[in-house]
Amino acid sequence: MEPYDLSAAEASAAIADGSLTSETLVRSCLSRIAARDPVVKAWSYLDARQAIADARECDKEIATHGGPKTPLHGIPIGVKDIIDVEGMPTTFNSVFYQDHVPSRDAECVRVVRACGAVILGKTDTVEFASGGRKALTTHPMNTGHSPGGSSSGSAAAVGDHHVPVAFGTQTAGSLIRPASYNGIYALKPTHASVAWPGAGQYAPSLDTIGWYGRSVDDVAMMAAAYRLRGVDQAAPAAQTLTVGLCKTPYADRCEPATLEMLESAGKRLAAAGITVTEVEMPDGFVELSEMHRRVMFGEGMSHFLAEYLEQGEALSPDFVSRVVGGDVIPAEALREAYDAAAAGRRSLEAMFDGGPDVIMCPSATGEAPKGLTSTGDYVMNAFLTLLHVPLLAIPAASGPSGLPIGVQIVAPRFDEPRLIAAARRLAPLLAPDRI
Template identity: 50%
Template sequence: MEPYELSASEAARLIASRDLSCEELARSTLARIAERDPIVRAWTYIDEDRVLRRARELDKTAPVSPLHGLTFGIKDVIQTADMPTQQNSSLYVDHRSGQDAACVAVVRHSGALVVGKTETVEFAAGGRMPATRNPSNLAHTPGGTSSGSAAAVADHQVQLAFGTQTAGSHIRPAAFNGIYGIKPTHGVVSREGAKLYAHSLDTIGWYGRSADDLALVAEAFALPGMSQRMPVPLKGLRVGLCMTASWSAADPYAQAALMQTAFQLESAGAIVKELTLPAPFNDLPNAHETVLYGEGRAAFFSETLGPKAHMLHGHFCDIAANARGITPQGLAAAYDLAAACRRQFDALFDDELDVVMTPASPGEAPEGFTSTGNYTFNIVWTLLHVPCVAMPVGRSPRNLPLGVQLVGPRTGDARLLEIARACVPALDSNAAITLS
């Protein structure tokens, strides 16, 4: 096995025991990128010399955390002090902020090796599409807006990477690329230094190749409950199978993958029962759209006033001009509905459930590159501010990955990660999903 093939948790153990150097991992990673990125196109910026110099420095010191020396990709809407943050926008070509976003500072201080910046949809919001391809099938999208980060982790070009989610831009690419991803509880990871779209929706998460990988980063961020977490037994685990009001949008393979996963968990001792959310939850997709565009107006308004305003994509001009006609009353009503549903959803976990399982995407990654996929299976959970973990559960006949997501109550991030870890032995991420 080449070092680049190691998961983050596997490499962490070898680096801690001095059986693998940071430089060896860095050189293997850079060689893999040189081989694969010309066709996958996951990266917008890499400085190889800087990566190797930093790896050598890390080898001179004892590991300060399990992230020491692990390779990390940064979505290119997140600021980095030593690299440009271009946001896939003609307004920000070669732009350098000169500072690290808070999330980047956390992983750097933890000893992670930041490799470079990864492709994104423009401003992680719309407009220009990324150049990235799905490593499993280059004719298909890797999803968006965290396209480069998800593809780089899936293609073994990096072990860990940041993504962001305002609608479905983090969990959906995890499913499309067959990797693990966590969208934490809204607000528990600082968004300082990342492009703002909708302040009450935007959430920073990360990708890995295993549930253990996600937990390594969660420890660095001291997510709620991480220091007190305990293993969760799969036997007796109460799983709410939630097909949601969007079930008809799932393709046959997404539906089969969810049902097969439910059967596998039940066979391993979990208690799976169908969960239908209360009627007010059916209005959450419309509320999400109201919040998204209502808050997005403020996020892009300043861009319409500067000297480069003529270069701004029309999509953002429309948002700034409130082309959808979001009213103050409508925005307040959306906030109120979301707040009420958050309390109601959290209450489900008091007596009835340990975890909710639902589709992570509508199924196979779409062919072509004009769309990054439908986020209908993500927006409710994003608006509810709850933590979500994407898990790969199989592949379609076209070898395209399929995934599900596990959802927990707000601030239940640590327990959700332990539940995901408990589920892994019962699942086969490479299993062929067949239609009955």
């Protein structure tokens, strides 16, 4: 086992007990990247010299301080290339931003930097995390497949052991879906829990920053760094637990193997003593996908206006259509969408009253899609993003093509402690051998 194989939590423990240095870990990650990235293409920018220098600085601080100042001290992190890191280009995978080097870290980067993390580099993304050009990234387990998107590079980098944790973002399904495809963990916190400034915005009522890791502890460590309400990194797994299995209103979009995975997961949990029930979402939820589209495109109109005014028709038709084309959402339709979302939030949370502790759904419709032209269907994620609830992706099975399939668990808004405690109990039962 190489240092690059360690999860963030394992690496953190090793740094704390003195058996690992940040420099050793960073060099190991860089060697893995050197060996693998010519094929995986997860990284859009990497400065090995700077990363090693930063790691050495961390090691000095850790020695002086008598130990790491936080669990993230010395841990390398990948940053999706719509998020600013001082001195590294933020290209948004757009031809118009190839030379754009921000002078300041995004707020979310400042938080991990203050915690002592090492920013390893930038990871490839779908253009503006929303449309246009796809990332060059391939699926680490089968280069003929997409790793998903838009957090393509971050998911592949964590899945392929280039880096233990990485930032992703989700406006529809850009964080949770690639976690499923790559067999890794992801935490999408409650909307507006992590500060957005310094990241490229698309639809502010939806845009959420989250994290990939290779264990529940990894994403819990990030949640603790952001001081999400009530999150205690050392909190134990839930002792008693009721899980509501839910196919979502969009089960017809799932591959058969995905629904079998959910059923089989339920059986394994029940066999281990978890109370498992089947739950259905309210009838109206089948409309939420369309409501999500309206909010995303409606707010996207404001967010692509400056690009459109500057670039005109040189901008990808995907973005032009949000400003002046077929994707412009009329006022009445947009009001209806916001109100339906708000009603949906209350209905979803009512399901937890006297109901399950967490709801468990597929985190994608199936395995990673073939080819790189599609990053997959985000229907299992978009309506939940609209509802602002926190989501935690857990690997659960291997699909017909040998690629991972996962589940996402759902809790009420701002109840990340419940989500993490449940995930700690569920993950070993769902993914005993780290698919």
